[in-house]
Amino acid sequence: MKVMVLGGDGFCGWPTSLHLSNRGHDIVIVDNLSRRNIDNELEAYSLTPIEPMGVRINTWEQLSGKRIRFHRIDIAGEYDKLKTLILEEKPDAIVHFAEQRAAPYSMKSEYHKCYTVNNNLNATHNVLCAIVATGLPVHLVHLGTMGVYGYGSPDTKIPEGYLNVRIRKEDAGEVEKEILYPADPGSIYHMTKTQDQLFFYYYNKNDGVRITDLHQGIVWGTNIEETLQDERLINRFDYDGDYGTVLNRFLMQSSINHPLTVHGSGGQTRAFIHIQDTVRCIEIALDNPPERNERVKIFNQMTETHRVRDLAQLVSEMTGTEVLYMNNPRKENEENDLNVDNKCFLDLGLNPTTLAQGLLMEVRDVAEKYAHRCDREKIICKSYWTREKGLETQN
Numbered sequence: 001m002k003v004m005v006l007g008g009d010g011f012c013g014w015p016t017s018l019h020l021s022n023r024g025h026d027i028v029i030v031d032n033l034s035r036r037n038i039d040n041e042l043e044a045y046s047l048t049p050i051e052p053m054g055v056r057i058n059t060w061e062q063l064s065g066k067r068i069r070f071h072r073i074d075i076a077g078e079y080d081k082l083k084t085l086i087l088e089e090k091p092d093a094i095v096h097f098a099e100q101r102a103a104p105y106s107m108k109s110e111y112h113k114c115y116t117v118n119n120n121l122n123a124t125h126n127v128l129c130a131i132v133a134t135g136l137p138v139h140l141v142h143l144g145t146m147g148v149y150g151y152g153s154p155d156t157k158i159p160e161g162y163l164n165v166r167i168r169k170e171d172a173g174e175v176e177k178e179i180l181y182p183a184d185p186g187s188i189y190h191m192t193k194t195q196d197q198l199f200f201y202y203y204n205k206n207d208g209v210r211i212t213d214l215h216q217g218i219v220w221g222t223n224i225e226e227t228l229q230d231e232r233l234i235n236r237f238d239y240d241g242d243y244g245t246v247l248n249r250f251l252m253q254s255s256i257n258h259p260l261t262v263h264g265s266g267g268q269t270r271a272f273i274h275i276q277d278t279v280r281c282i283e284i285a286l287d288n289p290p291e292r293n294e295r296v297k298i299f300n301q302m303t304e305t306h307r308v309r310d311l312a313q314l315v316s317e318m319t320g321t322e323v324l325y326m327n328n329p330r331k332e333n334e335e336n337d338l339n340v341d342n343k344c345f346l347d348l349g350l351n352p353t354t355l356a357q358g359l360l361m362e363v364r365d366v367a368e369k370y371a372h373r374c375d376r377e378k379i380i381c382k383s384y385w386t387r388e389k390g391l392e393t394q395n
């Protein structure tokens, strides 16, 4: 199948592109390289040395004999270019990773809030509008987030997207209705993902666009089989206070003997998935598109849940690194339970990769190898959810 990968230069998009190419799919990457520009803005670079796109693609061609094509397009700002490319390439499917994905970056300042909203909402809307305008039967697979649900309430399981509710009628009795699970975003970034859901609902209802929305948990790990074939194919590894995610950060911190930075009490429970399962889930989603008039398919793309302080404890026991409980820069519940339904992917054959010492050590080994590239000044998160949070931390 021909697959257009929007955001194919990023942490999830690059390994996905290689994996799908390896499986024989024809891959066209679209990316505006904004993530590399944000590295420059923050002066915080991937711990692993990522090669320019040209080198990445040529290396893959030398090794696999397969050519991935690349187009530098801002899908949020260059609608006509995007539409023309879709018309020319006629992809069977589009995988959409191309959004600003860091919650702390989205909360840094007014500029970062506006940038995240403009970029993410226009990106998603432009893709949908262009699919309809071309009249092509493209299947859109979008990377959403578990954060659209908020993070659980005691004694209930988070369903895969939809919730059955009973509404009391004005006279008597009740009507049943299926609704999108109530959105409860915890950052400007997460808010854009909750709004993406409404775009999908509308374009599916009005134009019959076939859409799969993957509500993904926190991705950990760095390499997959394909990125390990040559150092020039290495995936990015974010460790800084804005883009680094919690488990990869702890593993990286342990490799340079930096205290493990637990926000608040560390009672936050989150959903996790290893990068090799991310690429596998996308392959499964592509192989199982919705039928022509089917509603938006929503899958929870996660394999396990963990409490932040338990992860810190685990890494600390494995490596002897001290745990540091810090003022939480975020406005979030400091203790929550999280029970998630992920039956859709399991039923379609996902064999979950769960937290295992070997895999944790593999990530730590990568971190250790490139530890000389780490800027310790960039580790602590300095993006605050509110003015008060900033003052609390500085005092």
Ligand code: NAD
Pocket (backbone or CB within 6 Å): 006, 007, 008, 009, 010, 011, 012, 013, 030, 031, 032, 033, 034, 035, 036, 073, 074, 075, 076, 077, 096, 097, 098, 099, 100, 101, 119, 123, 143, 144, 145, 146, 216, 217, 218, 219, 220, 245
């Ligand atoms: P990333 O920042 O590494 O990659 C995103 C890519 O999209 C970058 O290469 C960037 O240059 C590109 N991009 C952004 N805006 C664009 C635009 N307007 N036009 C063209 N290209 C653009 O992020 P990632 O970690 O690979 O995440 C990919 C997707 O998966 C995101 O939508 C994110 O919300 C979702 N997701 C990520 C995680 C995670 O833990 N990394 C977890 C859940 C969901």
Ligand code: USQ
Pocket (backbone or CB within 6 Å): 101, 102, 103, 104, 144, 145, 146, 147, 148, 216, 217, 218, 219, 243, 244, 245, 246, 247, 249, 261, 262, 263, 264, 266, 268, 270, 271, 308, 328, 330, 332
């Ligand atoms: N945290 C720490 N210490 C750290 C970093 C984070 O305690 O050093 C805590 C945070 O306060 C938060 C939790 O760990 O409670 C998760 O933070 P994170 O940065 O690992 O993940 P998050 O901000 O939620 O965002 C990441 C991705 C995002 C994706 C989301 C999936 O960056 O793109 O959508 O995970 S989910 O968390 O399921 O919503």
